[in-house]
Amino acid sequence: MVAKSPKRPKRPGAPEKASNPPPPGLLASPEEVIQYYNAFGLDMDPAVGIEKIIRSNEELTLTFKDLGGNDAYIKKVSDEKFEIAVNSNHHPNRQKFSMAHEYAHYLLHRSRIHEMPEGERILHRNGDRNSIEYQANDFAAQLLMPHDLVKSAFRATGGNLKGMASRLQVSQEALRYRLDNLGYRIS
Amino acid sequence: MTYHLLLKTGQAELRAWKNLSDARKSEVSVHVELTRGRKRRNKDKSAPAEYDLDKILKCIVDDFQSCAECTVDITRETSLASADTEALSSPVNGYQSWVEKLKKIKGENSNIKPTLLINPTGQETYEEYKSAIFSQFDALTDHFDLITYRAAVIHDASFLEDIEMLADKINAYIESGNRFRVLLDFEYVQPSTSTLHASYAVPIVRRLNEMIPSVEIVSVGTSFPKIITEIGDEDSDTFALEEVRLNAELNRLQNIPIAYGDYGSINPIRSDVSPPVGPYLRPHVDFTTSDGRVLYYRIKPDVGPATKTLRSPRIRLYKQAASLIVNDSRFSAIPDSWGYDKIIEASRSLPEGSSPDFWISVRMEIHICRQLDRFRQETSDAPSKL
Numbered sequence: 001m002v003a004k005s006p007k008r009p010k011r012p013g014a015p016e017k018a019s020n021p022p023p024p025g026l027l028a029s030p031e032e033v034i035q036y037y038n039a040f041g042l043d044m045d046p047a048v049g050i051e052k053i054i055r056s057n058e059e060l061t062l063t064f065k066d067l068g069g070n071d072a073y074i075k076k077v078s079d080e081k082f083e084i085a086v087n088s089n090h091h092p093n094r095q096k097f098s099m100a101h102e103y104a105h106y107l108l109h110r111s112r113i114h115e116m117p118e119g120e121r122i123l124h125r126n127g128d129r130n131s132i133e134y135q136a137n138d139f140a141a142q143l144l145m146p147h148d149l150v151k152s153a154f155r156a157t158g159g160n161l162k163g164m165a166s167r168l169q170v171s172q173e174a175l176r177y178r179l180d181n182l183g184y185r186i187s
Numbered sequence: 188m189t190y191h192l193l194l195k196t197g198q199a200e201l202r203a204w205k206n207l208s209d210a211r212k213s214e215v216s217v218h219v220e221l222t223r224g225r226k227r228r229n230k231d232k233s234a235p236a237e238y239d240l241d242k243i244l245k246c247i248v249d250d251f252q253s254c255a256e257c258t259v260d261i262t263r264e265t266s267l268a269s270a271d272t273e274a275l276s277s278p279v280n281g282y283q284s285w286v287e288k289l290k291k292i293k294g295e296n297s298n299i300k301p302t303l304l305i306n307p308t309g310q311e312t313y314e315e316y317k318s319a320i321f322s323q324f325d326a327l328t329d330h331f332d333l334i335t336y337r338a339a340v341i342h343d344a345s346f347l348e349d350i351e352m353l354a355d356k357i358n359a360y361i362e363s364g365n366r367f368r369v370l371l372d373f374e375y376v377q378p379s380t381s382t383l384h385a386s387y388a389v390p391i392v393r394r395l396n397e398m399i400p401s402v403e404i405v406s407v408g409t410s411f412p413k414i415i416t417e418i419g420d421e422d423s424d425t426f427a428l429e430e431v432r433l434n435a436e437l438n439r440l441q442n443i444p445i446a447y448g449d450y451g452s453i454n455p456i457r458s459d460v461s462p463p464v465g466p467y468l469r470p471h472v473d474f475t476t477s478d479g480r481v482l483y484y485r486i487k488p489d490v491g492p493a494t495k496t497l498r499s500p501r502i503r504l505y506k507q508a509a510s511l512i513v514n515d516s517r518f519s520a521i522p523d524s525w526g527y528d529k530i531i532e533a534s535r536s537l538p539e540g541s542s543p544d545f546w547i548s549v550r551m552e553i554h555i556c557r558q559l560d561r562f563r564q565e566t567s568d569a570p571s572k573l
Contacts, residue, residue, distance in 0.1 A: 001261075001262075001263070001265065001268040001272060001273050001276060001306075002261050002262070002263050002276045002304055002305070002306045003263060003306070004263045004339035004342040004343055005339060005342045005343040005345075006305050006306060006307050006343070006345075007307060007309045008305075008307055008316060008345060008348065008349070009307065009311060009312055009313040009315075009316050010313060011313050011348075012313060020344050020390075021344070022340075022341045022344075022387050023383045023386070023387055025380065025383050026341055026377070026380060026383055026384065026387070028375060028377065080382070080383075107377070108377070108417055109378075109417065109418070110377060110378055110379045110380060111377075111378030111379040111418060111426070111427075112378075112418065131416065131421075132416065132417065135414070135417060
């Protein structure tokens with residue numbers, strides 16, 4: 001079929017052209033994010049480097065703070081600048097999911113960031129599929145646990161939940177939620 | 188100024204088009220994207236799905252006679268493609284199937300214009316690739332006075348290489364009194380990203396213009412999301428038409444005029460390829476306001492907890508949503524609009540349609556009317572050059 005991005009054969013003798021990727025703020029799906037940063041040589045195996053993704057984005061700053069009972073927030077600081085803060089007291093794997101959740105807000109809900117509270121609890125089982133929190137969780141789960149990485153983690157650990165979570169650098173709760181969505185039966 | 192509409196050949200889109208008045212149709216340049224069409228009925232449920240492309244082609248011949256132009260293209264969305272669309276886009280013998288089909292339908296509708304297809308197999312050499320595209324271009328120039336190239340701006344940074352390869356041919360074609368158009372397709376434009384999109388596209392526009400000084404450039408895109416609550420509240424909200432802002436921004440940042448086009452308020456991933464609707468679907472009625480925003484109302488269905496069925500028919504939920512829209516101060520009259528009339532009718536008596544598909548048609552027809560009215564207004568507001 002006609003592709004959006006056809007694979008053109010290279011003209012013999014043509015010099016290598018520097019690619020001109022679109023601004024990272026226009027990425028619209030977890031697959032696009034992974035593809036984009038893969039092309040820049042960011043290592044995505046065995047775990048997706050969300051912290052590096054955020055730190056390499058000029059529109060974003062990442063801070064670690066004591067947020068009390070909250071996990072994280074995203075805040076608009078100027079027209080094209082946003083701050084992502086995560087709770088410095090949490091386990092690194094939980095922080096990763098929080099970062100991915102706020103990063104999802106940045107890509108999916110850019111126009112609504114100014115109305116978001118400065119601090120939120122991220123609940124993995126947010127029932128309303130239409131809510132922006134559900135959408136951000138879903139995006140974060142797909143970004144940190146793409147199906148192929150989940151499969152290889154499954155193979156490498158024999159399906160051991162703790163081992164898989166450790167390999168993917170996510171919490172067991174987040175992994176359980178993702179496995180459930182992918183149709184895996186979890187004992 | 189002409190309004191450019193990218194129209195996928197789904198049932199909802201074709202219904203919206205059929206119900207647009209002839210006077211309005213004549214002001215629209217349509218870029219029809221052939222999609223797979225409806226599944227043919229087959230009693231053997233295990234048989235591979237077959238789609239009726241001929242029916243769509245007949246519709247293009249019959250229903251697109253009175254628009255300003257009708258450029259025909261093939262979908263780039265995997266979920267909307269079929270074996271027929273694939274066969275039609277084959278690069279074999281210089282895209283012969285495509286060229287022959289275009290010539291045939293032009294014989295039945297002189298309004299038809301072609302899109303230049305770029306569909307390498309991935310196996311050919313550069314010379315084979317180039318030769319197939321050159322053959323297609325040459326064959327099209329023999330029969331058509333306007334050729335369009337559609338570029339997925341964000342996904343296909345390499346499209347300028349095609350233009351570079353064809354530049355001499357294109358310039359000669361234009362010098363002979365013909366037109367060449369590049370459709371910059373931005374697809375789904377997320378809220379508040381018009382500046383990002385435009386800043387990225389400006390160097391592309393400049394490069395295009397350097398290679399083809401008389402090229403016509405059109406931006407198309409849509410801000411209508413796949414799920415409305417991605418960008419708005421649960422029950423009611425408004426959101427800006429980011430595609431309009433994007434076009435304005437493109438024209439503000441540089442001097443090469445970029446014509447306006449859009450998807451007619453349809454998300455690139457069409458709703459009819461999503462899973463079938465269940466009882467929990469929240470019917471919504473959408474309305475493009477006169478100040479360039481989309482206003483919507485959604486109604487939560489009352490589903491019996493035990494039976495998991497709707498306690499009152501969905502049609503009543505649409506009536507309720509239509510009544511809320513009509514009573515909103517941002518609702519205003521649109522003369523000569525079928526969609527507007529359907530909302531008024533629904534608010535007063537039972538709606539004509541109870542399917543999401545029907546209300547997508549209503550939204551789309553209203554959106555097209557609004558864009559045409561905006562164009563008319565801007566033209567009359569523009570200072571006279573005399």
